[in-house]
Amino acid sequence: MAPHLSKTNGAAATPLELLVAQSITDLEKNVPDLKKDLRLVQISAVKEIPVEAGKNAIVVFVSVPFMKYTRRVQQRIVRELEKKFSDSNVVFIAERRILPKPTRTSRKTQLRPRSRTLTSVYEKTLEDLVYPSEIAGKRTRVKVDGSRVTKCFLSSKDAPNVEYKLDTFSAVYKHLTGKDVTFEFDQEQVL
Helix, strand or coil: CCCCECCHHHCCCCHHHHHHHHHHHHHHHHCHHHHHHHCCCCEEEEEEEEEECCEEEEEEEEEHHHHHHHHHHHHHHHHHHHHHCCCEEEEEEEECCCCCCCCCCCCCCCCCCHHHCHHHHHHHHHHHHCCCCCEEEEEEEECCCCCEEEEEEECHHHHHHHHHHHHHHHHHHHHHHCCEEEEEECCCCCC
């Protein structure tokens, strides 16, 4: 198994996971200024999600304790991985656990932490998804047929770095959570 890949319960790694882990290992060996920070990066899973015709998104899952180490070098890792996988956009997301709501019959003695609720996990996933950029605001629109669409406004200072990935963000979030989100840039900061 690759040194930057840690699977739970001894599960077998997929070829894509091995390829991404090997790419991170190669980066660690070839770029001396990243060596110290890349040593701490551990990925737990990798998924490939179709975005549009001929385009895919590679979603790299990192366990929550290792996410702070990944954030330090995330932009450079993403840039290098997107060079290697030319037809794909790369996104890093922390692998969080959702605990069920306590019921009368459940024998849990501990309270469920807020960080393990469905709402909290979905909010954090959205923040991880757009990472170098920040979320400036959100609006949820309920249509006449009852469906919900969330508009997520990103800070416009990061527009050049993130603009080409907006469709990828929507497709990945829809695949992971089942919720529709459209991404736009905050117009107030542009004026």
